[in-house]
Amino acid sequence: AAAQTAADSRYVFNELAWGNDVNHHIAEGYNADILVRWGDPITADAPEFDVMNQTAEAQSQQFGYNNDYVGFAEIEPGRGMLCVNHEYTNEEVMFPGLGRQDRAGFEGMTEELVNIEMAAHGGSVFEIVKGDDGRWSVNRNNPANRRITANTPITFDGPAAGHPRLRTSADPAGMTVLGTINNCAGGMTPWGTYLMAEENFHGYFWTDVLDGEGDPDVSAQPEAASMERYGVPGRWYAWGQYHDRFNIDREPNEPNRFGYIVEVDPLNPDAMPIKHTALGRFRHEGAETTIASDGRLVIYSGDDNRFDYQYKWVSAEPVTEENSHFGSTLLSEGTLYVARFDDNGTVHWLPLVHGQGPLTAENGFESQADIAIDTRLAADLLGATPMDRPEDAQPRGDGTAYIMLTNNSRRAPEQVDAANPRPESNFGHIIEIKEEGGNHSAEFGTWSILVLCGDPEIEEVGAQWNPETSENGWFGSPDNCAIDNAGRLWISTDQGGNWGRTGKSDGLYSLETEGELRGHSKLFFRCPVGGELCGPYFADESRTLFLAVQHPGTDGTSDFAGFERDSTFEDPATRWPDFDDNMPPRPSVVVVTKEDGEPIAV
Ligand code: FEO
Ligand code: CA
Ligand code: CA
Ligand code: CA
Structure with a gap:
């Protein structure tokens, strides 16, 4: 058979040219429309956004900041609930007159600004509809539309629910x-x-107890070992100065109540979300x-930290009609595994089960609740592979x-292994796992490296792409990914901060996984300067693609040619997507469709 070339790629679109400027760009033949922006009202009675007069009350009914995950619960073709995470806040571009904050003191962060930040976190759930013109819009009037914030009551289930280590004065x-x-x-x-x-x-927890270098000192805390392993408290935000629950000097158990997977019922605003501690x-x-071939529910979840681990959850029971509902036991009864990637190309999933192996009271794990709360410490004992x-x-x-292994600049040459093969990895890599028997619930499988990211023209980078990949197609620091309905x-x-090393904006790339073009990447969409793509x-059967542009105008703008400053509210690197002199840049969800209305990249 004749050799496959880039022109034969299953991803049929004309690749976008790489670059970096104040606007977003999409491959020819596609629409990329702004669907919803930070501050847009998402409930029927929400006030219009007034950027110069922000309040926590208004923000708690408006689209939050730094949209990250986007999911969609379809109600019927052309209508459903969009579900969007709001990861964090950039106060220097959100609030007028504030400027960059000194994170040691947060001089400018008043209680009202902190409360606005708390209301800008969490998630948004709201109806969107597709019009006759094929374009999507927000329907503010669905009574199920809601914001979830840093103040929304959420219950626990699973082994740690009600455990003394989760109890606080409130x-x-x-x-x-x-x-x-x-x-x-x-x-x-x-x-x-x-x-x-x-x-x-x-990052949200505070202490006033510092060591000689000005770093948090948790040595007198009863949970010192756990706090050290989790990096609590990070002191990234001023919240603990106004809210005791974010101050570990006052509420040392509060951090044990965060770091979980939260389930939300998008159609029922009265259903209290659940943190599934299992x-x-x-x-x-x-x-x-995903549903494994044996019918059980499997969830893959990484621990995004240098030298931390890849995990997988497998439910005890198969998915049935009876257990397919909000709050299902499929998310509380089952086994959590952590991955060990052996140099011979096998991956073993090690069960985090109380009483098995070293996970005993002798080693500090009194019950499964301690494993649920101190998962990292348990995984350390099992010998999981520290990843990039x-x-x-x-x-x-x-x-x-x-x-997706995004990067790890701190891996020393003596810490390299087959699954994390580059020291000081600035550009990351992607591992492909094939579970035994094609069954996602298997306890072992094989792994291989799909690509080693970075510029293939620079030998020291050690990148590995399909040679058909163009100068536009290679990328660094893979973060989120999706699979379309054709796989x-x-x-x-x-x-x-690695932006300055490539000169490229963040963007969306399609990556071939099969055949001779395996490892061939093409650029489809790119962000405005300083934004990352989520x-x-x-x-909509692959006719619609939701993208989230996070923190436009911020990341790396101080070290990128032409943007030789850090953005502030008054002086941002871009005013995307409004390009209005009275509006700072706004994180926004972008909806991509094909101009002819057909599926994207057939
Ligand atoms: Fe929030 Fe790991 O990116
Ligand atoms: Ca991410
Ligand atoms: Ca990210
Ligand atoms: Ca994903």
Whole structure:
């Protein structure tokens, strides 16, 4: 057979040219429309956005900040609930006159600004409809539309629910926590509920107890070992100065109530969200679900931290009509596993089960609750493989899973292994797992490297792409990914401070996984300067693709040619997407359709 060339790629579109400017760009023949922006009202009685007069009350009814995960619960063709995470806030571009904050003191952060930030976190759930012209819009009038914020009551289930380590002065039962924070990626369950992954929760906690270098000193805390392993408290935000629950000097158990997978019923605004503690506590990147060939529910979830681990949840029972509902036991009864990637190309999933192996009272694990709360400490004892920051993990129905390893500049040459093969990895890589027998619930499988990211023209980078990949197609720092209904892989990037190393904006790339073109990447969409790309999510039988542009105008703008300053409210690197002199840049969801209305990239 004749050799396959790029022109034969299953991803049929004309590749976009790489670059970096104030606007977004999409491949020819596609629409990329702004669907919803930070501050847009999403409920019937929400006030219009008034950027110069922000309030926490208004924000709690308006679209939040830094949209990350996007999911969609279809009600009928052309109508459904969009589910969007709001990961974090950038106060210097949100609030007029504030400027960049000194994170040691947060001089400018008043209680009202903190409360607005708390209301801008969490998630948004609201109806969208597709018009006769093929364009989507928000329907504010569905009574199920709602914001979830850092103040929303949320209950617990699973082994840690009600445990003494989850009890606080405000919640002596250890059963109800206020809020969910740093919701990064997520997932949709087979029964249409929305999973929000709590990632960098440690950053929101405060202490006034510092060591000689000005860093938090938790040595006098009863949970010192756990706090050290989780990086609690991070002191990234001023919240603990006004809210005792975010100050570990006052409420040392509050951090044990964050770092979970949260389930939300998008169609029932009265259903209190649930933190499913059985799925473990770590810096959950996401929670992508699939049904294994034996019928059980499987969820892949990475712990996004340098040298942390890849996890997988397998339900005890198969998915049935009876258990396919919000709050299902499929998310509380089952086994959490952590991955060991052996140099010979096998991956072993090690069960995190109390009483098995070293996970005993002798080693500090009194019950499964301690494993749920101190999942990282338990995984350490099992000998899991320390990875280069596991971001999104995407299963495909055939027993394949793709693991995005975004980068790890701190891996020393002596710490390299086959699954994390580059020291000081600035650009990351992607691992493909094939579970034994094509069954996602298997306890072992094989793994291989799909691509090593970065510029293939620079030898020291050590990149590995299909040679058909053009100068536009290679990328760095894979973060989120999706698979369309034909089984193809799409990857969004988050270079953060590594931006200056490539000169490329973040964007969306399609990546061939099969045949001679395996490892061939093409650029489809790119972000405005300083933004990273989240989502992506295919809906509407692949006719619609949701993308989320996070923090436009911020990341890396101080070290990128032409943007030689850090953005502020008054002086941003871009005013995307409004381009209005009275409006700072706004994180926004972009909806992609094909101009002819056909599926995207047939
Ligand atoms: Fe929030 Fe791991 O990115
Ligand atoms: Ca991410
Ligand atoms: Ca994903
Ligand atoms: Ca990210």
